[in-house]
Structure formats: C-alpha cells, structure tokens
Amino acid sequence: xxxxxxxxxxxxxxxxxxxxxxxxxxxxxxxxxxxxxxxxxxxxxxxxxxxxxxxxxxxxxxxxxxxxxxxxxxxxxxxxxxxxxxxxxxxxxxxxxxxxxxxxxxxxxxxxxxxxxxxxxxxxxxxxxxxxxxxxxxxxxxxxxxxxxxxxxxxxxxxxxxxxxxxxxxxxxxxxxxxxxxxxxxxxxxxxxxxxxxxxxxxxxxxxxxxxxxxxxxxxxxx
Numbered sequence: 027x028x029x030x031x032x033x034x035x036x037x038x039x040x041x042x043x044x045x046x047x048x049x050x051x052x053x054x055x056x057x058x059x060x061x062x063x064x065x066x067x068x069x070x071x072x073x074x075x076x077x078x079x080x081x082x083x084x085x086x087x088x089x090x091x092x093x094x095x096x097x098x099x100x101x102x103x104x105x106x107x108x109x110x111x112x113x114x115x116x117x118x119x120x121x122x123x124x125x126x127x128x129x130x131x132x133x134x135x136x137x138x139x140x141x142x143x144x145x146x147x148x149x150x151x152x153x154x155x156x157x158x159x160x161x162x163x164x165x166x167x168x169x170x171x172x173x174x175x176x177x178x179x180x181x182x183x184x185x186x187x188x189x190x191x192x193x194x195x196x197x198x199x200x201x202x203x204x205x206x207x208x209x210x211x212x213x214x215x216x217x218x219x220x221x222x223x224x225x226x227x228x229x230x231x232x233x234x235x236x237x238x239x240x241x242x243x244x245x246x247x248x249x
Contacts, residue, residue, distance in 0.1 A: 029095070030113065030191045030223050031057040031080050036089035038075060049075050051246035052089070057191055062217055062224040064234035067243030073227040074195050076243070080225065081114055081193050082106045094190065111140060115184030117213070119196040121176040123168040129155060130164040133182045140187065154182045158212055174205030178212060185216055191223040198233065210236070
C-alpha cells in the first residue's frame, strides 16, 4: 500500500519569551491508503498540533513531513497549499461553515476555488449532500441546521475533492450522543467508499477502538 502521509523524526516546540516548551519529540508515523487511525491522549498532549503538522498547516521544529512522497520542507507555501487541496480534507470539532452561504454553497466552495465551473461544482455538491441525507437542506444556511446536520455539511465539504486522507480533530466532541454516532458512522462509511485514509484525534476510547488502529500520545511520542 502507498503512504499518503509520512512523518520522520518529527519534533515541535513553541517559544514563550526565552522559554522553549517541547510538544512533540522524534515522532514517526505513516498513514497508508484507506486505513483508519485514531490518535488519543489527554487534553494538551499535542494531538491537535500533530494533526496541523500532518496537514502542512504548521511547520515542524525538526524532522520531515511527506504528503504523497513530497517533502513539505522542500517546497514553498503555494505548493503546500496545492498539495493540501489535492490530497487532504479537514474536519474540526466546530464546523467552521460560512454562515452567509447555504449548505450547497459551502460544499461546492472547494471545487469553485479549485477552478471548476459553477454548474459542475453545484451538481457534485448536491449529489454528495443527497448521499448523506441532506437533499432537503441544500438551501439552508448553517443557522437553520442542527448541530449534527452542520457537521455533516462540514464532512461533505472536506470530502468533495475526493481527498486521499481525511484529518479529523475531535469531530464529534461538540455533538449529542445520537448525532456523534451518526457523524462517526458517516465518516467511516465514506472512508470505505472513497478508499481514503482517516486520521482522527479523539479522547474517546470507544471511538478509537472502531478504527483500524489507535495510537496514544504520551510525552510527545505515539505509542
């Protein structure tokens, strides 16, 4: 199987004045095509930091991150953005939908940014929203949707470009139990249908056990 994301000897620290605080230390991870991985650990242990590094949003202090075998340290920010758009999708605890746009517009947006024409983008977004049971909510704005529906729209937006890997940071953390289960089931179903990898950060062991494997963040490394 091919590696979608790989990090090698990854370390990350942040500075506050003259004080350097290590977060990750010589961490190694490979994400294979179509596999699902959960990363668990206590709040503040560096799980979200790792996800941002894997997605090329933050840069490591030491080490390499490769997306589809491309070393991010060897390319400029424009190329990193292109790689991110082509290979990765992101889902967060809070949906981050554009409040003045409909569900359909929110999902179509990544396609429009990529340069697809409006009709094609709208048709693809409409089809995907129908597949996840929101065909009667296409023209609703985020404020007119339930929490679970908003998160479904966010997932559809993340997957509209058929990414090789979906990075999800506590995607069910802001939902009630029923909506959380439906959201997780949806991500796993789409993960299998699209053959995309799934890397999910969570503190919930019951969620972690549903993945192909789960790793625990301890002292800046994965065990």
